[in-house]
Amino acid sequence: MNPHVITAKATLDKKSKINNTLIERHQRSSNYFWRIITLLSIFFILGIVGFVMKLSSGFSDKVIWGYYAAMFAFILTTAQAAPMVAIAPRMAKAHWRRPISRTAEIWTIVGLFNLILFIPLLWVLPSLEDGRRSLWFWNVAPEFHGVPVFSPHIWATLALCALVFIGILLLWVSALPDLALIRDKGNGWQQKIAAKLSRNWIGTSAQWHWLYHRMGILGALYFAMMVFVHFLISIDFLLVLIPGWIDALIPITHAANALQAGVATMMLTMFCLRQFGGYKDYIGHDQVWALGKLLFALSLLWFWFWFSSFNVLWYGKKSNEQSVISLLMTGPYLKIFICVFILNFVFPLLMMIWNPVRRSFWGPPLIASGVIIGTFLDRIRLYVAAYSVPGIGDPNVSKHELQSIPLAHLPEISDIFIMIGFISGSILVFMLATKIIPVINIWEQKEVVLYEIHKKFHRTEVKILGKPD
Amino acid sequence: MQEHIQLDPKEINDIALSPILETPKWWFPAVLISFGFIVAGLSAFFYMVYNGLGVTGLNRPVFWGFFIVNFVFWIGISHAGIMISAILRLTQAEWRRPITRAAEVLTVFSLMAALHTPLFHVGRPWRTYWVFPYDFSRGVWPNVRSPFVWDPSAVGTYLIASTLFVIICLLPDLAIIRDRTTGLRSKIYGILCLGWRGTPRQWKMQTIVGILLSALVLPVFVSVHSIVSWDFAVIVGVEGWHSTIFAPYFIIGAIHSGVSAVATFMVIMMWAWKGNNKILRPDHLDAIGRLLIIVATTWFLFLFLEISFALFTLERPEIVLRELQFFKWPFSGLFILFLLTAYFIPVPMWMFKKVRRSLPLMFITTILVNIGMWLERFLIIVPSLSRKTPFAFDWGSYTPSIVEILIVTETFAFVIFGLLLFSKFLPLIPIFDIKEGMVFRDEIKIGRRTVPASIRE
DSSP states (O other), rough: OEEEOHHHHHHHHHHHHHHHEEEEEEEEOOOOHHHHHHHHHHHHHHHHHHHHHHHOOOOOOOGGGGHHHHHHHHHHHTTTTTTTTHHHHHHHOOEEEETTTHHHHHHHHHHHHHHHHHHHHHHHSOOGOOOOOTTTTTTTTGTTTTTTHEEEHHHHHHHHHHHHHHHHHHHHHHHHHHHHHHHHOOOOOHHHHHHHHTTTOOHHHHHHHHHHHHHHHHHHHHHHHHHHHHHHHHHTTGGGGGGOEEEEEOOHHHHHHHHHHHHHHHHHHHHHHHSSOOOTTTTTTTHHHHHHHHHHHHHHHHHHHHHHHHHHHHHHOOOOHHHIIIIOOOOTTTTHHHHHHIIIIIHHHHHHSSSSHSSSSSHHHHHHHHHHHHHHHHIIIIIIIHHTTTTSGGGGGGGOOOOOOOOOOOOHHHHHHHHHHHHHOOOOOHHHHHSSSSSSSSSHHHHHHHHHEEEEEEEEEEEEOOOOO | OOOOOOOHHHHHHHHHHHHHHHTTTTTTHHHHHHHHHHHHHHHHHOOOHHHHHSSSSOOSSSOHHHHHHHHHHHHTHHHHHHIIIIIIHTTTTTTGGGGGGHHHHHHHHHHHHHHHHOOOOSSOGGGGGGOOOOOEEEEEETTTHHHHHHHHHHHHHHHHHHHHHHHHHHHHHHHHHHHHHHHHHHHHHHHHHHTTOHHHHHHHHHHHHHHHHHHHHHHHHHHHHHHHHHHHTTSSSTTTTTOTTTHHHHHHHHHHHHHHHHHHHHHHHHHHGGGGGGGGGGGHHHHHHHHHHHHHHHHHHHHOOOOOHEEETOOOHHHHHHHHHHHSSTHHHHHHHHHHHHHHHHTHHTHHHHHHOOHHHHHHHHHHHHHHHHHHHHHHHHHHSSSSTTTOOOOOOOOOHHHHHHHHHHHHHHHHHHHHHHHHHHHOOHHHHHHOOOOOOEEEETTTTEEEEEEEE
């Protein structure tokens, strides 16, 4: 077999074109962009107003913080899960990820925003002294007497900080070559920031080796930490707040929902970049096709995890489990649950089985929008229900069973402000970050030029993709 | 995959067809030995039918013993075929090609082995048809909400789908054997290959059916072990079983044991037929080893959650059960052995590339996994039933009788026997798939490095 030889000369022009186009697009800002930033800023201020209103009510009444907790969980489930779209395909050496890997990584910055949102929840969550069951097994036996009473608060904070730190580190490491490129070829304030952030990157073999190695380690760490954070949040800030809810699958379900919503977030981001960001040449069918398949598989997984839990809880007919089903599915949140079921499972299933829909540029993003709305409603269904249980912080919790199903807690005006403001805030942070770090990974785009050739195969032309070991 | 050897179509035919056209010396003794175990197992079964289930170690309240443990174990192994074949096919993983057939065939035989274990367990197998709700005139309707009714339909559907999968993928290879044999053999293969001529239309249909079956069989694959897990999980009265995590936990455990079994089988194929070493390379073991690290670690995470949430209930019976499982002899010893063999010995070893590429070490570690996974099922079923429950007037442990041991051994012999027969009459290496892989394979030279490449749509 004679290998196809790719010479430096052949790739030079392509690389130079990629450099010029992407740097130019990164540095150019349209009025349209700044108008959106202004609008988002206004909404964000509205969110701050809502937050101040909420703060003025204090932390003693946990019920009113339900929507706030749901917002935190929603951002954790979407924005902070989106980087997995860069990490997992990079581990599998899938070339389709290249144009969107940076976009996914930039979402890690939103983690910093969410970390700030998390702080009030530490005051809202009661200590373990209220007698609720917990996986920290506080005070249940002499062996556990040393367990701190604020264990959920301490470990969730540490894990969330680690997740945000690792995410930002991953983004920075992966962006180093592009920052160096802007330092060398860019101009203005972006060049100055890039010069500082790019450190001494000059692209030596040792530096590249270091970069690949660190990206691998940080990616794996981010994945592990993301799963760990979902475990902690879903258990300590959700499951244990509903007395009698024993569901060993909920941590995995929470993490799997995040993967689904993360892919949906990326699908929508990718659609916006392609349609409005001027990146039509870079984001194509490969990305929509691959992410569409992933979204389809994760939507099926959503159903399977839900049914695995539901079937066992429903079948057992234990009174504590029937109460949980009643609270979360068939009772006050029935309508929301139906919407979630349709948007996260039925709609993707019925739409995605059609090849023309899956291959189109509009189909998968439309389904992704549904999944994001579904996930948003799902977080409200779970967290608002959990925080509305009257037993939280009450000695009644020790009965380990819901005595009565609380009514649905409707959002107040401050909750609506918070929801609009914090979603806008997340998008605002993301958009501002794209002004500092190129939203398309320039070096990965140039790298694929080396691995991709087209050749004649019988009567057709085929693409040959190299996969380095 | 730098160790790839480019072969021409004739070489591939020679390698893949040599087990069929020539009989190795060890083949007859191996068939005879496995057949001997089958005869012994069936004799034990008829002895049990004649004397009743009293000859087994089953008692009150341990109604489920070796038979059901073995049933769950073989269902687990059967997940190998779909994991390797369907998922890797859909994700276009090139390294799957030489091992898909072996995995699919292992699925079919292990499903057969799984199916006949509960048949033995019921004591009166001639009444098995009662499970099926077919007879209006009888007026006897099984409870359709019972997982015991879902089981036969799910496993049966899976067996049909897997067999179809094997047959569809075999068609081009059967035609090759038809063209290379004479007389009666050629006629039989001619009938089996359903008139395959290799026309563009036939290839197109075969590809479409392969992809469709891959996609359609995936939900069946998930449902089968989910339903098996619900045989346990929907029961409230037995501590340790009523857990929502059981369905995914059983599936990931099944993938862990199934993929390990495929790796074991791969090593045996490489040892038994030397020609296979040109197609099955240490690279393939390396890839399967890396996959196993991920699968095993995910499975371990599920195990951790299952135990954690059992303790989370803080209910006395649940904690007593866990004390029995973890700290009381003989279950404590089995539990330690289970943890060591299913995770703590193999996974750290697979971290090293040298281990992943070594045939003997991969053979040992993957066998260890399946010892561990068999013990896992035993530890789920037997200690939970051995406990005293509020309405039980009797309780105690369970010791399998020689009858049960012989019948369980028969299932292993049956799978080995089936694979040996298959290898003699049908190719274990998918010939057309390997040839396609050779055509799709390419190389790109960048500077001083040559990078493996392949054709994509």
